Amino acid sequence: MVEVTLPDGSKIEIKKGKTVLDVAENIGPGLAKAAIAGRLNDDFVDLTCKIVDNCNLEIITLKSDDAFHILNHSAAHIMASAVVKIFPNARPTIGPAVDEGFYYDFAIDEPFSQEDLENIESQMKEFIEADTPFVREDISIKEAIEYYKLTEDNKFKVEILEEIDDSNSISFYSHNNGDFKDLCRGPHVPSTKRVTTVKLLSVSSAFWRGDAKRESLQRIYGIAFPTEKDLKKHLRMLEEAKKRDHRILGPQLDLFDTADEWGPGMPLIFPKGRVILETMRNFWEKEHKKAGYEIVQTPHIFKEIVWQTSGHTEYFIENMFPVDLRGELWYVKPMNCPGHMMIYNRRAYSYKELPVRIGEMGTVYRYELSGVLHGLFRIRSFTQDDAHIFMLPSQLEDEIVNVINMVNHFYKTFGFKEWEYFISTKPAKAIGTEEGWEHATNALINAMKRVDIPFKIKKGDGAFYGPKIDVDVKDAIGRKWQLSTIQVDFNLPERFDINYLGEDSQKHRPYVIHRVIYGATERFLAILVEHYEGKMPVWLSPIQVVVIPITDNHVNYAKKVVEEFSKAEIRAEADTSGERMEYKIRQATLNKIPYILNVGDKELESKTIAVRSRGNKVEFGVNIPDFINKILKEIENYQ
RNA sequence: GCCUCAAUAGCUCAGAUGGAAGAGCGGUUGACUCGUAAUCAACAGGUCAGGGGUUCAAUUCCCCUUUGGGGCUCCA
Missing domain, CATH: 3.40.50.800 (Anticodon-binding domain)
Structure with missing residues (x-):
């Protein structure tokens, strides 16, 4: 007998080798009927998974938060089977579930048309209706490679298999009574009919492994929901988002227009749009003066030497606009930091004067790839509500707390109801000392604890120059926008030789953080337009x-x-x-x-x-x- | 940048197997002077994105360029 601990803490005893489904039946026939998968300790497993040891087990039903992911993953498989049936020359590559549903990439010569999508969708519905079970099968990697080489002629799956080295055996899932099988880690819903409703949304192309040098694949996006009602709700949300599109509302309300022949990514802000930006700016200045910031202004271009000092010519040059001044090289600023560093350096600061807070609504220019430009969300000329805080290491936690309080005040004022905090820790490639990272990261964590706001950790997601806090804001229809970022910087103080005079009258390196709250003011304006559907307060x-x-x-x-x-x-x-x-x-x-x-x-x-x-x-x-x-x-x- | 789809009046869009370019809204002008979400009429607006090719003939077919939409490993 083994002991199974359920989420509510209760324990039941079952015979060794019984399945997850057996446990569900043991708890109640209703639950067994609703079950689609289980979470065994920390891993998601099929209902048919055998329990061989004492464990924690959660039965996942369509109502569980985790069900969406499993459901969509199964839907991706069903789509692949439909595509292969209609297009025998299509080769499935990868097809994961994502936050917005699922997709599957296929290698195929002809792109899919809108009509193809409809055919694929109705074929999927047939497969779903047939209600065939998903069957798991474990085989050796060697066998799997043979299968894809000989039977399916699919080099993509072979490539994936050849990279897996952490185990000898691999799992396949099949449905349609074995007609279609696919390499997959699982888990899946027990049978196809459990994928209640699917909708194929769009088709586009994507590179094999996201690498522009590799094969170009056709990607189909879709989404599955536990009920018809959920699907309708989602489709309504998409409609709603379309209605709120700032690229339509902006010109309509005479606020702004995005780039055209005058330069892609260079928006024109009309008088009415400018009024909103000015209101944002006035609020910003008022709040920052109250919080002890000094407001400055720095030029739009500097000589090359400045960007060599800051490291931008080394790491950021692809994104910068060069200016050839009759043979002398200048650069338009992609960031405000160097100007603020130079302003700090204009004189010597004593430890008694720290923290020094320097803020600027600074317009920067970045040469973004043409393909990523999007309305006012992604542009090449934008204004950051930038600020740098120079402080003693001991002041870091307090300063972070101050910034967080300000962030909360801003988002509340602009009518947002929910936002989430993330702390990103040291990445694999990083500069600065281990102690410095630890101290700074702890300061961020302690600050979050002090303001008593829940946060999540993104491990290894920090910038190479320091840990950071990001804030995701939810808008009126539930979409998330990353707005504020608060970053510790170990890099620029070194490069610009930033100092303060300590009690010992020796030079010391201060801690520096940069932070934005609006992020880019133009983008924030666009988010406000979509959030309020143009109906500004x-x-x-x-x-x-x-x-x-x-x-x-x-x-x-x-x-x-x-x-x-x-x-x-x-x-x-x-x-x-x-x-x-x-x-x-x-x-x-x-x-x-x-x-x-x-x-x-x-x-x-x-x-x-x-x-x-x-x-x-x-x-x-x-x-x-x-x-x-x-x-x-x-x-x-x-x- | 790469893949893909697209580009017709200021805006939203229609159009013809290749044979004289259309509507609605908006604009201008005139009439109406009105009590809470569209008064009526007339007029003006286009190198059918730009360039090249095929053709007796190209906005339409082909190629290139520009610009725009969607997408570009949240791990089998």
Whole structure:
């Protein structure tokens, strides 16, 4: 007999050699029916997996968080079987489950068309309906290689197999009663019908092993869900994302437009977009001055020598814009750090003066590969809300705590509800001492603990020059954006010979962190547009109030009303064009202006306004000073 | 950069087996002066991305360039 510990801590005894499914049945027939896999200690296993030792076991049903991954992996296999059936010359390569579903890469001469996708999808549905079991089979690597060489003529699988050296045997999974089998670690759902619903989403190409020098493959993306309802929800989310696309909304709301013939990756920000950026900037400066930062400004280009000192010519040159100044080489800045280092170095600092915090909204230029450019999300000219903090090693933890508090304050103010912290530790290739890394990494961890915020560790994911904290922010429809990063830097202080004078009147090296909160302000703006679907809160709205006269007789009164609002520094405009009133209301609504005010005879007489707020609620006879105060209060509260 | 799909009016798009370029919205002008999400009419707008080729004839077919969309190892 062996002892099985369940997630709730309870233990049951079963006969050695019984399967995961047996345990589920033991607990209850309902659970056995719902089960699709198990987690044995830390590993995911099939229901047919035999239990031979005392262990922890969790039964995974379609409702479990981990089910999505397993389900999608099985769906990838079913897709591969459908593709091979329809295109016998297609060679499956790899097909993992990913966060957004699954994909499978095929080597095939002709690319898949939209019509092919539909055919593949209906073939998959047939296979799912047939409800054949997934069967696991362990064979030796040698045998597997023979199989792929002789039976399937698939050099890709052979290549994968030849790289596996940690075990002698390997597992295959087959379904369709053995018609299709594929090299796979598993686990899989017990039978095809458990993959309730699938949808193929797109087809694209990808390189074998992501290497541009290797074969080009055709990749099909799809997604599987436990229920029809979940799929519908997901498709709605995709629709929703499309509606919020800042590349559409930006030009539509006259905020900005992305690159075209004037230079890919070089966005033009229009007056209204600029108002939002300015509001972001004002908030930023106010908060940073409060937090003891000194605001600076550094040039857009420096001579080559600066970038040699910083190491950029060595490590970053591919991404930099060179400037040939009649034979002398300059570079446009891809980062603000060197300028800030030089500003620190303008004089000697005493240990008593640290920390020194230097901040700048600095516009940088990076030559990104043309293929990665994407709206305002990935551009070649963008503004970082950059800051560098120079401090004693003992101050690191406090400073990190300060930055984290500021990050939280910012995201809350801009209307986000959830964000997550990640700490990245020392990578394989790194500079700096072991003690330095340990001290800095611990400071990051302790800081997170002090603010009492949960965080995850990304092992070995730090930059070569120091550990870091990243923050992922979730938007209104659940998409995640990496915004803030807080990085310790052991590199630049060395390169720029950054010092402070210690109590012993000797020179010492300070710790330096760089950090951004918005990240790139243009990207943050685009995220705000998608987050709010263009409906900016009042304090961020480029136009906060539009006044619409009922007839031409009310134009003067409309102008006077606008004046009242302008005096209170509320962004107001009157629409005095010759259009009909209804038309103007429609335009203002489509422009997502928070408050639309109508003025006619009634209002003129009583010195009031009719207020239409978002959601088409109209209130008549509103007193103007009262309404101004209401808006001012909203702006003050960042609403 | 590489793979793939695409490029027609300011915007969204239609179009013809290769034979005189279309709609809606937007713009301008005129009329309407209106009470809460589109008043009516007229007019202007295009080297069909650019270059080359095939053809009696190319926006349409082929090649190149430019630009844009999607994608480019979250491990069998």
